[in-house]
């Protein structure tokens with residue numbers, strides 16, 4: 001059987017998550033992710049034609065809350081957790097070309 | 101809608117060789133829901149607050165926080181769906197994964213392959229029916245401000261982020277590619293906006309970005325049915341820019357195709373000042389978003405009782421209100437005054453005045469032209485009916501009625517009292533007849549011309565005689581009555597010859 005995920009696939013996923021991986025890391029994660037996907041292949045081999053798909057392990061729907069305002073966080077405290085802030089806002093590096 | 105739509109050929113882009121190209125447009129409209137709180141947390145959903153004051157661990161994506169769905173957001177999403185004749189389906193939330201600082205979780209919770217509303221339609225005032233593919237729930241993102249280098253994205257040194265908007269409930273309404281002209285696109289957005297406001301789902305203000313419109317535009321040779329490659333146009337800040345952007349983009353695509361080039365599927369941004377679209381990022385494939393079911397939320401499956409309650413609570417929709425008002429006032433359904441009256445929410449006032457015995461046509465004319473929307477709440481419909489009665493009885497001319505109505509609105513006093521005070525009294529027709537006879541006797545040449553001249557000549561002289569009568573009565577005579585009396589005198593003169 002071919003490997004379930006290629007090194008290029010891993011590099012692509014890393015790029016989408018804006019992660020910089022070394023060559024060693026790419027090799028290592030390709031192996032590790034391959035092992036995870038091999039396990040998924042084992043499950044795929046089962047005959048589950050009669051089993052309906054499940055969105056969630058719990059047989060629950062409509063878990064809802066009332067539309068009532070609750071507590072918010074203190075802004076100074078929130079911004080103090082960030083590496084950089086300005087004018088009451090989070091300051092982040094240039095995001096040119098990465099807009100979703 | 102099929103390609104046999106009556107308006108299909110209404111908009112054509114002509115190529116340099118005289119080739120004719122049709123346009124195909126589908127619209128994606130995002131609306132912020134008028135809830136008190138966000139979609140998955142209890143932070144206030146308010147526009148214009150100080151940055152980052154309406155935030156909590158959930159909408160900041162802090163570790164360990166969990167989303168809990170807002171019942172009212174589901175209710176409003178269903179209202180939108182049912183008003184658009186959609187089917188409400190059991191739905192599932194999904195994570196749309198992307199790396200961008202406007203979502204601190206690095207994913208946006210949306211609905212993907214199981215949206216809450218599917219397969220609806222919206223009828224435009226001109227009768228065009230635009231299919232609705234889906235209307236699904238999702239959370240809004242935070243707001244980026246590009247700073248440094250003059251504030252434009254291409255020169256930006258860094259960005260500032262406000263998460264007040266992150267997690268605000270949105271419904272994304274996706275039309276089918278049924279729109280064939282820029283006018284239809286504008287009409288679709290205007291109609292949708294009215295509908296959303298009427299059902300209380302959103303304030304739908306494009307200028308505050310609580311309603312945002314993206315347009316998918318493609319072109320194809322007129323008469324063909326295969327869809328061309330489309331571009332998605334973003335950054336449309338008004339209904340006007342929507343129309344301009346579609347016109348520009350269609351022209352751009354036709355020019356490309358005519359020179360043998362291909363249209364690249366991409367996202368483009370509308371540049372309002374430059375009057376053009378510019379390329380943005382290339383369109384990411386859905387697989388790049390690596391959608392998967394959101395494990396922290398269970399499905400939403402409104403039962404029949406809930407759906408029935410939503411249906412029962414829907415108000416009458418603008419299209420039906422227009423039809424009912426037009427019918428009652430004896431105007432066409434597409435009448436501009438009817439549309440305006442419904443859009444201003446003054447049709448209930450008009451109906452109440454008609455119910456109180458006011459002549460429907462006159463009532464609507466006053467509501468359309470002489471009732472300022474901000475003052476309408478102070479106008480008693482019974483008094484409007486009384487005013488119209490005085491007018492039709494001949495006690496007030498149209499001009500006098502307008503003056504009296506303004507005072508009724510300002511003071512709330514009965515129209516008859518105001519008319520009497522101002523000396524607007526019923527002109528006795530016999531007095532008016534005497535005046536007209538004197539004027540005819542004093543202008544025999546003009547009168548002879550009036551009686552025997554052609555229509556154009558008589559039209560001119562009608563103005564002359566009416567002017568004379570107005571001068572003699574100090575403007576108190578009703579132009580319509582003067583006209584009738586002149587006509588009667590002419591008929592008598594011709595019969596006597």
Ligand SMILES: [Zn+2]
Pocket residue numbers: 138141142143154155156157158159160267
């Ligand atoms: Zn929150």
